[in-house]
Amino acid sequence: xxxxxxxxxxxxxxxxxxxxxxxxxxxxxxxxxxxxxxxxxxxxxxxxxxxxxxxxxxxxxxxxxxxxxxxxxxxxxxxxxxxxxxxxxxxxxxxxxxxxxxxxxxxxxxxxxxxxxxxxxxxxxxxxxxxxxxxxxxxxxxxxxxxxxxxxxxxxxxxxxxxxxxxxxxxxxxxxxxxxxxxxxxxxxxxxxxxxxxxxxxxxxxxxxxxxxxxxxxxxxxxxxxxxxxxxxxxxxxxxxxxxxxxxxxxxxxxxxxxxxxxxxxxxxxxxxxxxxxxxxxxxxxxxxxxxxxxxxxxxxxxxxxxxxxxxxxxxxxxxxxxxxxxxxxxxxxxxxxxxxxxxxxxxxxxxxxxxxxxxxxxxxxxxxxxxxxxxxxxxxxxxxxxxxxxxxxxxxxxxxxxxxxxxxxxxxxxxxxxxxxxxxxxxxxxxxxxxxxxxxxxxxxxxxxxxxxxxxxxxxxxxxxxxxxxxxxxxxxxxxxxxxxxxxxxxxxxxxxxxxxxxxxxxxxxxxxxxxxxxxxxxxxxxxxxxxxxxxx
Amino acid sequence: xxxxxxxxxxxxxxxxxxxxxxxxxxxxxxxxxxxxxxxxxxxxxxxxxxxxxxxxxxxxxxxxxxxxxxxxxxxxxxxxxxxxxxxxxxxxxxxxxxxxxxxxxxxxxxxxxxxxxxxxxxxxxxxxxxxxxxxxxxxxxxxxxxxxxxxxxxxxxxxxxxxxxxxxxxxxxxxxxxxxxxxxxxxxxxxxxxxxxxxxxxxxxxxxxxxxxxxxxxxxxxxxxxxxxxxxxxxxxxxxxxxxxxxxxxxxxxxxxxxxxxxxxxxxxxxxxxxxxxxxxxxxxxxxxxxxxxxxxxxxxxxxxxxxxxxxxxxxxxxxxxxxxxxxxxxxxxxxxxxxxxxxxxxxxxxxxxxxxxxxxxxxxxx
Numbered sequence: 001x002x003x004x005x006x007x008x009x010x011x012x013x014x015x016x017x018x019x020x021x022x023x024x025x026x027x028x029x030x031x032x033x034x035x036x037x038x039x040x041x042x043x044x045x046x047x048x049x050x051x052x053x054x055x056x057x058x059x060x061x062x063x064x065x066x067x068x069x070x071x072x073x074x075x076x077x078x079x080x081x082x083x084x085x086x087x088x089x090x091x092x093x094x095x096x097x098x099x100x101x102x103x104x105x106x107x108x109x110x111x112x113x114x115x116x117x118x119x120x121x122x123x124x125x126x127x128x129x130x131x132x133x134x135x136x137x138x139x140x141x142x143x144x145x146x147x148x149x150x151x152x153x154x155x156x157x158x159x160x161x162x163x164x165x166x167x168x169x170x171x172x173x174x175x176x177x178x179x180x181x182x183x184x185x186x187x188x189x190x191x192x193x194x195x196x197x198x199x200x201x202x203x204x205x206x207x208x209x210x211x212x213x214x215x216x217x218x219x220x221x222x223x224x225x226x227x228x229x230x231x232x233x234x235x236x237x238x239x240x241x242x243x244x245x246x247x248x249x250x251x252x253x254x255x256x257x258x259x260x261x262x263x264x265x266x267x268x269x270x271x272x273x274x275x276x277x278x279x280x281x282x283x284x285x286x287x288x289x290x291x292x293x294x295x296x297x298x299x300x301x302x303x304x305x306x307x308x309x310x311x312x313x314x315x316x317x318x319x320x321x322x323x324x325x326x327x328x329x330x331x332x333x334x335x336x337x338x339x340x341x342x343x344x345x346x347x348x349x350x351x352x353x354x355x356x357x358x359x360x361x362x363x364x365x366x367x368x369x370x371x372x373x374x375x376x377x378x379x380x381x382x383x384x385x386x387x388x389x390x391x392x393x394x395x396x397x398x399x400x401x402x403x404x405x406x407x408x409x410x411x412x413x414x415x416x417x418x419x420x421x422x423x424x425x426x427x428x429x430x431x432x433x434x435x436x437x438x439x440x441x442x443x444x445x446x447x448x449x450x451x452x453x454x455x456x457x458x459x460x461x462x463x464x465x466x467x468x469x470x471x472x473x474x475x476x477x478x479x480x481x482x483x484x485x486x487x488x489x490x491x492x493x494x495x496x497x498x499x500x501x502x503x504x505x506x507x508x509x510x511x512x513x514x515x516x517x518x519x520x521x522x523x524x525x526x527x528x529x530x531x532x533x534x535x536x537x538x
Numbered sequence: 539x540x541x542x543x544x545x546x547x548x549x550x551x552x553x554x555x556x557x558x559x560x561x562x563x564x565x566x567x568x569x570x571x572x573x574x575x576x577x578x579x580x581x582x583x584x585x586x587x588x589x590x591x592x593x594x595x596x597x598x599x600x601x602x603x604x605x606x607x608x609x610x611x612x613x614x615x616x617x618x619x620x621x622x623x624x625x626x627x628x629x630x631x632x633x634x635x636x637x638x639x640x641x642x643x644x645x646x647x648x649x650x651x652x653x654x655x656x657x658x659x660x661x662x663x664x665x666x667x668x669x670x671x672x673x674x675x676x677x678x679x680x681x682x683x684x685x686x687x688x689x690x691x692x693x694x695x696x697x698x699x700x701x702x703x704x705x706x707x708x709x710x711x712x713x714x715x716x717x718x719x720x721x722x723x724x725x726x727x728x729x730x731x732x733x734x735x736x737x738x739x740x741x742x743x744x745x746x747x748x749x750x751x752x753x754x755x756x757x758x759x760x761x762x763x764x765x766x767x768x769x770x771x772x773x774x775x776x777x778x779x780x781x782x783x784x785x786x787x788x789x790x791x792x793x794x795x796x797x798x799x800x801x802x803x804x805x806x807x808x809x810x811x812x813x814x815x816x817x818x819x820x821x822x823x824x825x826x827x828x829x830x831x832x833x834x835x836x837x838x839x840x841x842x843x844x845x846x847x848x849x850x851x852x853x854x855x856x857x858x859x860x861x862x863x864x865x866x867x868x869x870x871x872x873x874x875x876x877x878x879x880x881x882x883x884x885x886x887x888x889x890x891x892x893x894x895x896x897x898x899x900x901x902x903x904x905x
Contacts, residue, residue: 430630433631454627532583533581534643
């Protein structure tokens with residue numbers, strides 16, 4: 001018989017890796033959005049949306065409908081037909097655990113009631129979400145794996161294919177994330193797919209849907225009590241008496257393959273004899289678990305709610321929803337960071353507080369946001385970054401460039417420099433123009449031609465905060481020529497400087513601002529307006 | 539502050555961004571009657587962009603625009619200083635600048651002196667920024683009617699560019715000698731093909747205490763006519779000249795330009811691309827805003843690419859691509875036209891390319 005499950009698992013893992021490394025590799029064309037669209041035959045964030053905990057937790061935390069709920073619901077419906085099929089067949093993290101388990105030769109070993117710890121984790125995540133704090137990034141299967149790939153293998157990909165100097169430096173967030181995934185794999189030393197069997201809250205959520213299952217594992221009278229099925233099971237779903245722990249079973253059917261007597265079947269739930277035994281839950285256990293979970297779920301948000309005030313306001317990707325909502329919706333998977341050309345987006349460490357850990361922020365000292373790219377919004381599974389058309393993206397302000405006139409070379413009269421102006425013009429924003437500074441005048445008070453410098457000025461009505469100017473000033477004046485300690489032009493975020501909305505058009509916002517400006521500048525009409533050739537001259 | 543203030547820098551900066559009304563020199567010929575009809579027709583019609591450009595200016599601006607302002611330099615308050623500091627350096631503000639001046643003209647229509655200044659400024663802006671010569675003449679004539687001063691050389695330039703040589707020559711009768719800072723009169727005569735007249739005026743300017751600017755203009759005239767030996771001689775004279783008049787900075791810049799021209803021209807004759815080995819060569823030459831670097835790629839005895847790698851030029855983006863393209867098309871630097879309004883930038887590209895190729899040849903000779 002074909003190893004159907006292994007084939008599906010292999011396909012899913014390969015697909016996941018292809019989406020991550022091939023589809024989300026932004027290079028090859030300068031028309032980033034176009035090139036990405038051409039590659040995106042299926043959604044790059046497919047697996048993230050299939051992880052039901054991602055959409056459920058963000059929807060609860062953000063108190064809004066996120067479209068990936070539909071994908072998650074689809075996966076749960078499959079789970080009704082084939083309990084925890086996501087874990088048994090789809091989850092690439094699970095498949096990697098299987099590979100790892102095979103490598104270290106671990107056999108299944110049940111830890112009894114421990115397998116309800118995952119429900120406690122799930123409860124913590126959901127209670128915290130109800131209080132507006134999103135913890136799923138720490139524990140949900142696909143975000144954890146995506147971020148691990150981002151931190152461990154994406155730099156290698158960039159290093160070999162583009163150059164190691166393009167790999168941004170790591171921060172404490174990287175370390176934490178890598179430690180987390182390393183721990184998960186280390187747990188496999190205790191037993192096969194230990195994480196999946198005992199701790200994974202995504203699996204726990206799917207298990208809840210197993211309560212509605214239409215099929216289930218069942219033992220027939222042919223059982224010879226050999227115990228092969230216990231050793232074959234990766235999910236601790238077989239009890240000591242070889243009956244089924246139904247909420248744990250992932251429908252992988254490894255036990256049936258291992259059974260020498262052909263005593264295991266997967267019939268419709270209501271056909272034939274009932275499964276022996278129900279759910280292994282003691283009242284005390286449930287109460288203790290839920291109580292503890294609730295306490296933690298409430299405690300963590302309280303603890304970090306009053307935690308560190310961020311030292312700086314982060315510059316978020318274009319199309320990011322308002323910051324509080326952003327923190328509730330961003331699942332910290334890092335997919336946007338992977339698909340961002342030149343690593344403009346980088347994960348925060350603890351500088352934004354605990355709540356900002358792993359969230360994407362624009363590091364304009366490193367690189368600027370390309371006007372031909374809208375990739376980040378396209379891959380966000382939870383609409384923390386809205387999917388924008390290129391036109392909308394070019395109108396969405398993520399910050400405002402500000403010039404430090406105390407250090408800018410022409411402003412202080414050191415030398416002519418127009419790199420930010422050129423860069424902005426090339427990007428098509430034309431948001432930096434010249435002002436002549438330090439004009440000398442002759443005896444009559446007339447300015448002398450060629451005296452003084454042309455210095456840059458930012459036009460607030462045009463700047464979107466892409467940061468290309470900052471990157472250019474830094475790479476030339478700071479790093480290459482060592483004239484300055486830091487870029488003389490810097491993008492700053494904050495109220496009035498960025499557009500953070502949950503819905504609506506950024507182009508409309510821009511138009512509205514222009515209209516208001518026009519109104520402020522309106523000129524009195526009694527002078528006859530601005531007729532090109534007034535009557536008195538005709 | 540007068541309208542003349544608006545001019546200066548903009549003279550060097552024209553074409554690329556604003557101009558649509560300009561005709562290439564000599565491509566259209568018009569009679570006096572046709573010119574007058576054109577000026578009347580175009581001058582009285584508002585530009586096509588007029589209604590789509592809103593009137594905007596900083597709220598701090600003093601719209602009274604006093605004729606005399608003894609306060610400190612403040613571009614956010616003084617209109618003339620605002621035009622100089624903010625409007626002139628930014629091509630995409632030129633149109634709103636014109637609308638502002640137009641607005642002020644109407645605002646102060648009962649003040650004859652202010653009216654003269656506004657209309658003079660409008661003519662200046664249409665001439666320098668937009669290269670719209672018909673409207674420039676139109677507004678300057680109104681300015682003259684109200685007692686404003688209009689430079690005959692500028693008017694003549696307009697007539698020449700509009701296609702009527704006779705009107706230009708007639709107007710230049712009012713300008714018997716070149717009294718300009720950069721030899722604009724000499725340059726105009728040379729452009730009009732009056733080579734001898736240009737040289738005579740240049741000699742005159744040199745004798746009048748401005749040899750650097752005078753001989754430099756003469757050298758440019760000769761070079762444009764393809765008379766490289768004479769050009770070299772004039773450039774050398776420009777270098778040697780002792781200036782009694784003129785501004786110190788102008789003299790210094792003029793001498794640097796003369797030197798760059800000599801270096802460039804000396805390379806012209808010896809150049810033979812077919813003798814340059816394959817490779818990429820770099821060199822620099824002096825442009826308007828400092829050194830301009832080029833990178834020339836030669837393959838199989840052909841100039842494959844000319845790339846401007848570093849420059850400080852503000853506006854002349856068309857020169858940065860047009861001149862390299864001409865060099866590649868001609869497979870050499872001789873006879874490449876300078877882009878109007880960007881002469882220094884074009885020249886710098888030509889000279890730097892010549893230097894780079896010469897460097898390649900000497901490498902071959904050394905083998």
